Amino acid sequence: MNTIKPVGFQEYWQATLRNLAKYPTAPEIRPLPLRSTPYAECFSVKITSAGPYRLFAYLSIPKGEGNFPAIYYPPQYKSVLEIIPQGSSNYLRSRYVVMSLAGRGQRNSDQPYSAMFPGQFTENIGDLDNYVFRNIVADGIRGLEFLFARPEVDRKRIAVVGNDVALMTTALLDGSPYVICTPSLFVDSISRSGKSNSYPMEEINDYLNLFPSKKNSVEETLSYFDLRWFAPMVTGKTLIMAGPRGTLLDAEALGDVASEFAGDYTIYESVNSSYKDGLYSENWLSEAFGFGNSILPAHWV
Amino acid sequence: MSVNPASIEDYVCDVSKPDDFGMFWSEIMCLAADIPLNIEMILDPLRSSDGIDTYQVFYDSLDGVRVSSWYCVPKGKKGKLPALVFLPGYQMDPPIPKEWARRGFATLAVAPRGKLRSMGQFNPGYPNLLTTNITDKNTYSYRGFYVDTWRTIDVLLAQDEVDCKNIGVLGSSQGGGLAITTAAMRKEIKAASSGAPYLCGFMDAIKLEDTYPYEEINDYLRVHPEHYDLVRDTLSYFDGINFAEEIACPIIMNIGLQDNVCPPETGYAVFNSIGSKDKELFVYEGHGHEAGRYLQTKVICEFFDKHLKNDEIDV
Numbered sequence: 001m002n003t004i005k006p007v008g009f010q011e012y013w014q015a016t017l018r019n020l021a022k023y024p025t026a027p028e029i030r031p032l033p034l035r036s037t038p039y040a041e042c043f044s045v046k047i048t049s050a051g052p053y054r055l056f057a058y059l060s061i062p063k064g065e066g067n068f069p070a071i072y073y074p075p076q077y078k079s080v081l082e083i084i085p086q087g088s089s090n091y092l093r094s095r096y097v098v099m100s101l102a103g104r105g106q107r108n109s110d111q112p113y114s115a116m117f118p119g120q121f122t123e124n125i126g127d128l129d130n131y132v133f134r135n136i137v138a139d140g141i142r143g144l145e146f147l148f149a150r151p152e153v154d155r156k157r158i159a160v161v162g163n164d165v166a167l168m169t170t171a172l173l174d175g176s177p178y179v180i181c182t183p184s185l186f187v188d189s190i191s192r193s194g195k196s197n198s199y200p201m202e203e204i205n206d207y208l209n210l211f212p213s214k215k216n217s218v219e220e221t222l223s224y225f226d227l228r229w230f231a232p233m234v235t236g237k238t239l240i241m242a243g244p245r246g247t248l249l250d251a252e253a254l255g256d257v258a259s260e261f262a263g264d265y266t267i268y269e270s271v272n273s274s275y276k277d278g279l280y281s282e283n284w285l286s287e288a289f290g291f292g293n294s295i296l297p298a299h300w301v
Numbered sequence: 302m303s304v305n306p307a308s309i310e311d312y313v314c315d316v317s318k319p320d321d322f323g324m325f326w327s328e329i330m331c332l333a334a335d336i337p338l339n340i341e342m343i344l345d346p347l348r349s350s351d352g353i354d355t356y357q358v359f360y361d362s363l364d365g366v367r368v369s370s371w372y373c374v375p376k377g378k379k380g381k382l383p384a385l386v387f388l389p390g391y392q393m394d395p396p397i398p399k400e401w402a403r404r405g406f407a408t409l410a411v412a413p414r415g416k417l418r419s420m421g422q423f424n425p426g427y428p429n430l431l432t433t434n435i436t437d438k439n440t441y442s443y444r445g446f447y448v449d450t451w452r453t454i455d456v457l458l459a460q461d462e463v464d465c466k467n468i469g470v471l472g473s474s475q476g477g478g479l480a481i482t483t484a485a486m487r488k489e490i491k492a493a494s495s496g497a498p499y500l501c502g503f504m505d506a507i508k509l510e511d512t513y514p515y516e517e518i519n520d521y522l523r524v525h526p527e528h529y530d531l532v533r534d535t536l537s538y539f540d541g542i543n544f545a546e547e548i549a550c551p552i553i554m555n556i557g558l559q560d561n562v563c564p565p566e567t568g569y570a571v572f573n574s575i576g577s578k579d580k581e582l583f584v585y586e587g588h589g590h591e592a593g594r595y596l597q598t599k600v601i602c603e604f605f606d607k608h609l610k611n612d613e614i615d616v
Contacts, residue, residue, distance in 0.1 A: 033524060037520075078394055086512065089512060090513070199397060210346060297511060297561035
């Protein structure tokens with residue numbers, strides 16, 4: 001781990017939160033009959049984030065009497081927004097409130113700003129104050145604030161599930177009891193990009209190939225986003241999904257991040273099987289929420 | 302559901318081939334043939350690297366839709382290059398295929414209509430693509446989507462550096478389904494690799510699993526149960542199983558027995574329907590929708606090296 005914690009880290013993120021707080025959430029919620037089922041109602045949600053910027057989310061609420069445990073999917077690094085992740089049993093929506101948020105630039109949150117993938121990772125990356133991910137993290141926080149305020153939700157049983165933004169969101173908005181994070185972009189990014197020619201890390205290589213004079217400013221920006229500096233602020237129970245052994249984000253590589261967590265954590269190292277990895281994650285969450293069984297897709301039972 | 306490969310390897314999907322299937326697609330191919338490609342290639346310095354030129358490529362397709370793609374070409378190679386078309390997954394943002402270019406292939410990764418960078422004239426969104434106009438085969442979303450992918454072959458054939466006799470296609474999930482349909486419809490293709498194929502056995506898949514994206518069809522039928530027969534009839538024109546018997550080139554396929562997105566039953570069904578005698582199925586027990594990718598990648602590389610790389614060419 002080569003990154004040094006920047007002196008201005010706390011102030012940078014406090015300023016981000018102060019800026020977000022200027023804008024009311026102003027939620028607009030509409031039923032989505034096409035995505036509702038006999039066991040869950042689905043809604044489209046619009047909320048305002050920093051900027052101000054209007055965001056889109058799917059919200060699914062189990063039918064019946066609440067409160068319900070909740071799964072929150074903050075913005076991920078792709079254009080498409082899913083109601084629940086591809087391959088997850090739709091019946092999860094009978095047990096959990098499920099909310100998935102499109103960060104700015106993703107589909108449904110792409111007016112007026114439409115992001116490119118690849119491309120968004122390095123958008124304004126040479127400008128710390130205006131790096132696009134600063135506000136994407138704010139988007140993630142705004143979504144979780146909205147979910148916290150929902151009367152159907154059991155606030156003691158909320159899990160934030162996703163990639164880097166999931167961990168950052170949990171760190172910056174105290175009160176999320178559980179997080180499942182699969183790090184992708186923001187772990188020792190500069191050093192890691194030098195060892196990879198695969199996207200998304202290749203985006204950094206592309207950018208620095210074309211703008212070599214910006215290396216110091218890119219390095220500075222990325223240092224404010226390194227998960228290692230967020231980890232001490234994560235107080236809930238955490239599952240880190242590491243890459244397979246020998247890859248750039250395997251359990252050993254993520255050890256420096258995990259060792260900083262304030263709360264309990266588990267590192268799971270991928271065994272190169274989406275079935276076995278997914279099964280572990282589903283069972284971990286069910287157990288954390290106190291359920292005796294997991295709701296699994298048919299081919300996993 | 303516990304999957305036993307022996308019990309599903311002869312699985313037969315509930316799809317019948319319409320009598321006018323061939324005519325339907327012949328007429329569409331004729332329509333497409335009358336549309337000039339109007340290829341535009343723009344070198345992208347940001348996405349080019351040492352040893353690889355990357356281009357943004359645009360071309361015209363059915364209904365006046367402008368389709369985008371990424372094209373990566375290895376620099377400094379003598380002679381014609383073998384070429385690949387990379388076909389994208391359902392929710393995937395089409396990648397910049399540098400890794401295949403590093404292996405010596407001129408590679409085009411297409412973003413069919415509705416994908417990022419090809420959504421100016423057609424943008425049903427995700428979820429929604431799978432069910433847009435699903436009651437009408439003549440306007441169903443995949444009619445144009447399929448043609449967009451098939452025209453990638455014409456784009457490659459128009460490139461001076463491409464060895465037109467050594468073109469392959471590959472993809473996984475939706476890309477795997479598109480590899481089936483593309484290999485069936487474009488006889489110029491010399492080798493194909495299909496992983497965890499989607500768009501095959503639709504009406505079985507919606508009963509075998511409860512996951513998106515196939516779940517979009519269940520969502521639709523829950524609201525419009527009276528359209529069941531129309532949906533089934535439309536999809537029969539687009540089912541990879543009904544294309545597969547036309548495949549004549551060497552083809553490999555990989556499936557995971559715990560695939561929770563594209564049921565392995567449908568994988569077996571489409572594999573069994575492939576017309577080529579040179580076909581091989583790789584079945585991965587204990588694997589889901591990634592279908593054993595970490596092992597299969599090496600198999601795919603060797604497969605394309607064997608079938609597409611001419612020893613006389615410096616690659």
